[in-house]
Amino acid sequence: MGRICRFTVAALAVVLAAGAQQQKKRVAVMDFDYATVRSGIAAIFGTDQDVGRGIADMIVDRLVTSGTYSVIERKALDKILTEQNFSNSDRADATSAAKIGKVLGVDAIIIGSITQFGRDDQSTSLGGGAVGGITRRFGIGGVKRTESKAVVGISARMVDVNTAEILAVASGKGESERSGTSLLGAGGGGGTAAGGAVDMRSSNFAATILGEATGKAVSQLSGLLDQSAGKLPTTKVSVQGLVADAAGGELILNVGSQAGVRVGDRLQVSRKVREVKDPTTGRVIRSIEEPLGVVVITEVDTQSSVGKYTGPPAKVGDIVKTAP
Numbered sequence: 001m002g003r004i005c006r007f008t009v010a011a012l013a014v015v016l017a018a019g020a021q022q023q024k025k026r027v028a029v030m031d032f033d034y035a036t037v038r039s040g041i042a043a044i045f046g047t048d049q050d051v052g053r054g055i056a057d058m059i060v061d062r063l064v065t066s067g068t069y070s071v072i073e074r075k076a077l078d079k080i081l082t083e084q085n086f087s088n089s090d091r092a093d094a095t096s097a098a099k100i101g102k103v104l105g106v107d108a109i110i111i112g113s114i115t116q117f118g119r120d121d122q123s124t125s126l127g128g129g130a131v132g133g134i135t136r137r138f139g140i141g142g143v144k145r146t147e148s149k150a151v152v153g154i155s156a157r158m159v160d161v162n163t164a165e166i167l168a169v170a171s172g173k174g175e176s177e178r179s180g181t182s183l184l185g186a187g188g189g190g191g192t193a194a195g196g197a198v199d200m201r202s203s204n205f206a207a208t209i210l211g212e213a214t215g216k217a218v219s220q221l222s223g224l225l226d227q228s229a230g231k232l233p234t235t236k237v238s239v240q241g242l243v244a245d246a247a248g249g250e251l252i253l254n255v256g257s258q259a260g261v262r263v264g265d266r267l268q269v270s271r272k273v274r275e276v277k278d279p280t281t282g283r284v285i286r287s288i289e290e291p292l293g294v295v296v297i298t299e300v301d302t303q304s305s306v307g308k309y310t311g312p313p314a315k316v317g318d319i320v321k322t323a324p
Contacts, residue, residue: 025107025232026262028072029063030100031056032154033092037117044118044183044210045198052091052114054200055154055218059110061201062222068229070264072104076300080104080257083302094159094166101161103302105257107232108158108167110225116153118210119183120175150176150183150213154221158228168228174216176209183210239267240321244304246314251295253305253320261305265297268323269314289319 032052034041042048063071080086080103090096092113101109151174158168184205198205205211241255251269255261270289278285293311300306 024068024070025229026070026072026105027063027108027110027158028077028101028104028106029056029060029110030077030097030112031088031091032112032114032156033088034114034117037114040118049198051117051198051200054198055112055114055214057201058214058218059156059222059225062218063225066222066226068226072106077104079301094157095164097159098161098164101159103257104161105260105262105300106161109161110156110158112154112156112221114152114154116151116173117214118151119148120151147179147181149179150209152210152213152217154217156221156225158225158231160233162233167231167233168225170221170224170228172217172219172221172224174213174218174220176212178209178212180209182208184208238322239265240319243269243314243316243318243320246309246316246318249309251307251309251314251320253295253307254303255320256301256303256305258302261297261300263297263300265307266323267295267297267307267320269293269295269309269311270319270321271315272319292318294323295320 031050032055034050034052034055037051038048041051057074060071060074063069077100080100084100084103086096086100092111094111097109097111153171153173155171156169157166158170159165160167200211200214206215237260239255239260241253241259241261243251244254245252253261253267261267269292271292272287273290274288275284276286276288277283292314293309295307295309295314297305297307
């Protein structure tokens with residue numbers, strides 16, 4: 001195979017890889033609702049813990065690792081939730097989630113609930129706080145010596161951000177292989193201090209029987225979500241805005257997620273060189289533009305976006321739009 005032929009094949013492979021990357025559907029994962037299991041959370045951890053946020057973070061990790069979707073970052077989601085005054089009571093509401101998803105510029109948003117989180121022995125008392133939801137001396141605080149397995153159940157819905165339609169549902173249930181008197185430790189050792197926020201993505205939590213069950217439930221649900229990628233509708237968004245600031249190789253645009261701009265988008269930058277008017281009415285019937293370069297979006301909020309620019313010097317007022 002000649003050098004030119006090899007170069008052509010390599011270039012084609014790069015183009016195909018880029019095309020595959022652009023075809024990924026963009027999703028966001030909301031913190032899961034945990035109202036159903038909340039009464040038992042303080043008994044397990046010694047204080048109320050937002051296990052719904054922990055479950056959502058674990059799902060994000062799984063989806064990012066699988067690579068089926070392009071998943072929005074936590075900090076971008078939190079910023080929009082704050083701006084929109086989103087409350088915890090809205091976590092499982094499809095209409096509210098669709099509104100947030102539309103502002104974020106995602107194709108779909110994933111919402112869900114925790115249906116089971118604790119021991120498989122429902123009669124076992126878990127009262128009392130202390131360390132890891134148990135004391136280091138069994139029998140104190142109402143914890144029995146009976147060994148049990150940990151069980152976690154979660155369910156999720158994938159919501160179309162444009163219609164609030166439920167596109168897909170998924171569920172996961174995990175049960176620990178091991179049994180124990182402590183959900184968060186081995187034997188009578190305890191080991192997880194109460195009062196602080198628990199990192200459910202940590203290796204320490206994963207090593208517990210509750211962490212083992214949680215990991216299994218999350219893996220099962222995430223796998224089903226990956227299989228549902230084909231159910232997301234394909235939508236074509238046409239972006240058009242203006243350069244609001246140009247400094248070095250970076251441009252700030254006057255359009256953001258509300259206009260459909262997403263991180264990773266490649267937008268064409270051009271400059272209007274003249275207008276063509278109707279000789280009868282004097283109305284502008286066409287603008288003649290000169291292509292300049294390309295801006296790749298690196299940061300987006302609701303009203304603006306930032307990107308790395310390649311091309312001749314751009315200036316405020318230059319036109320930015322979806323590349324043909």
